[in-house]
Amino acid sequence: MPVTQKKGKKIDLILDALQQLLEEKKIQNISVSEIAQRAGIGKGSIYYYFTSKDAILDALIERSYEKPLLTAQNLAAQTEISPFTRMAMLFQACQNSSVAFIQQNGSSSDNASAQDLAFLHQKYLSHVISELKPDLTEIIKQGIQNGEIHFDYPAALAEIVLIVIAVKLDNSLLPSTPQETEETLKGLIALLEKGTDIAPGTLSYLSLVPFV
Amino acid sequence: MPVTQKKGKKIDLILDALQQLLEEKKIQNISVSEIAQRAGIGKGSIYYYFTSKDAILDALIERSYEKPLLTAQNLAAQTEISPFTRMAMLFQACQNSSVAFIQQNGSSSDNASAQDLAFLHQKYLSHVISELKPDLTEIIKQGIQNGEIHFDYPAALAEIVLIVIAVKLDNSLLPSTPQETEETLKGLIALLEKGTDIAPGTLSYLSLVPFV
DNA sequence: AATATACTTGACCGTTGGTCGAAAAATATG
DNA sequence: CATATTTTTCGACCAACGGTCAAGTATATT
Numbered sequence: 001m002p003v004t005q006k007k008g009k010k011i012d013l014i015l016d017a018l019q020q021l022l023e024e025k026k027i028q029n030i031s032v033s034e035i036a037q038r039a040g041i042g043k044g045s046i047y048y049y050f051t052s053k054d055a056i057l058d059a060l061i062e063r064s065y066e067k068p069l070l071t072a073q074n075l076a077a078q079t080e081i082s083p084f085t086r087m088a089m090l091f092q093a094c095q096n097s098s099v100a101f102i103q104q105n106g107s108s109s110d111n112a113s114a115q116d117l118a119f120l121h122q123k124y125l126s127h128v129i130s131e132l133k134p135d136l137t138e139i140i141k142q143g144i145q146n147g148e149i150h151f152d153y154p155a156a157l158a159e160i161v162l163i164v165i166a167v168k169l170d171n172s173l174l175p176s177t178p179q180e181t182e183e184t185l186k187g188l189i190a191l192l193e194k195g196t197d198i199a200p201g202t203l204s205y206l207s208l209v210p211f212v
Numbered sequence: 213m214p215v216t217q218k219k220g221k222k223i224d225l226i227l228d229a230l231q232q233l234l235e236e237k238k239i240q241n242i243s244v245s246e247i248a249q250r251a252g253i254g255k256g257s258i259y260y261y262f263t264s265k266d267a268i269l270d271a272l273i274e275r276s277y278e279k280p281l282l283t284a285q286n287l288a289a290q291t292e293i294s295p296f297t298r299m300a301m302l303f304q305a306c307q308n309s310s311v312a313f314i315q316q317n318g319s320s321s322d323n324a325s326a327q328d329l330a331f332l333h334q335k336y337l338s339h340v341i342s343e344l345k346p347d348l349t350e351i352i353k354q355g356i357q358n359g360e361i362h363f364d365y366p367a368a369l370a371e372i373v374l375i376v377i378a379v380k381l382d383n384s385l386l387p388s389t390p391q392e393t394e395e396t397l398k399g400l401i402a403l404l405e406k407g408t409d410i411a412p413g414t415l416s417y418l419s420l421v422p423f424v
Numbered sequence: 425a426a427t428a429t430a431c432t433t434g435a436c437c438g439t440t441g442g443t444c445g446a447a448a449a450a451t452a453t454g
Numbered sequence: 455c456a457t458a459t460t461t462t463t464c465g466a467c468c469a470a471c472g473g474t475c476a477a478g479t480a481t482a483t484t
Contacts, residue, residue, distance in 0.1 A: 163380075191407040
């Protein structure tokens with residue numbers, strides 16, 4: 001049995017504990033001792049595997065997006081599928097992953113300003129955008145080669161789309177009503193279709209993304 | 213001498229102290245006692261004016277953007293100036309304000325992961341986008357009426373532009389090299405010009421915005 | 425002068441993130 | 455199997471934190 005396997009098991013135990021606790025309360029109100037207790041290990045052991053409380057959170061977010069990110073990479077490689085379909089699948093893959101613990105948990109007993117989740121959200125946004133950008137860029141580039149998309153800055157376009165969608169999807173940076181989100185999304189689609197010479201309606205699937 | 217005046221003086225003293233300290237180190241490494249010490253008052257007094265450490269930060273950010281936001285509102289009202297010029301002025305006004313303490317301070321002796329500034333940045337982004345949105349929307353609406361801009365979702369367009377620019381300007385959510393920022397910006401301009409039937413080049417001033 | 429109100433303060437409290445040395449478990453070596 | 459060596463576990467411990475508070479001082483009101 002390889003060492004990494006065993007080490008991984010313990011690490012997963014800790015991450016599971018944190019993930020559980022995050023569904024109950026906010027990070028700022030979760031102590032390292034609490035994580036240890038929930039994981040059924042001593043507090044000291046936590047610091048054998050992680051350098052800081054922050055590092056645990058980082059690892060959890062990374063783990064949560066391992067699978068959808070892999071999906072994204074595979075998607076980027078499948079050139080026989082239309083770039084738009086692949087984009088749609090990419091966004092779907094993100095949606096379906098365990099973003100659950102990112103969502104607001106208003107039922108908690110403890111109340112701190114909504115801003116307390118800043119850590120989590122900042123990390124989520126940062127991670128998902130930067131990881132997805134290369135794949136989406138690749139997809140767009142292929143769309144340009146196929147002549148289905150007309151635009152000179154594929155990487156920039158990928159980043160713009162990801163930023164807007166991720167920020168609106170997160171809904172904590174700029175809390176919005178579903179109507180407002182819908183409007184922004186429509187605007188983005190209109191801008192993209194007109195700005196990249198895509199046939200109107202091609203991108204309409206984006207509005208089907210199950211926001212919040 | 214009105215009471216609010218005196219109270220305001222003390223509050224400004226506290227905010228000044230925090231602003232100073234933020235130029236030296238990260239919030240997580242700034243203690244409330246330290247703020248009090250720098251402000252020349254007792255720690256207890258801080259809690260006479262603010263309910264929490266977080267609230268001090270909120271107030272500082274709000275104070276920092278009072279003037280540029282006022283400028284933005286005035287700008288929105290001046291219909292005789294071209295909407296593009298007003299947009300440029302708006303972005304300039306934001307740049308010139310005291311965003312200094314938002315910037316990364318790599319020279320500090322203490323080292324925590326860059327993510328520690330999450331609070332600050334989250335609040336900065338949230339504040340500046342939501343406050344500027346109505347004004348930019350108004351400017352765009354006027355541009356549409358003038359026939360200078362063609363687009364069906366002015367509010368959405370304002371939000372999209374603000375999100376992308378603010379996120380890239382902040383440069384902490386998605387740390388980028390100046391070249392990458394330049395590329396994204398060029399892409400945004402191209403997308404806007406093509407997507408809203410603006411004459412090419414009209415928006416090029418955006419690339420002059422002194423990014424980081 | 426007396427009373428009431430607005431403001432100031434630092435000692436104090438409960439908790440926290442993180443350290444540490446020792447113990448225990450696991451593994452390797454003979 | 456025993457012994458040596460490394461890896462892993464642990465909770466008492468620490469300094470430091472955010473926040474409270476009762477007691478004090480200034481200021482205004484009568």
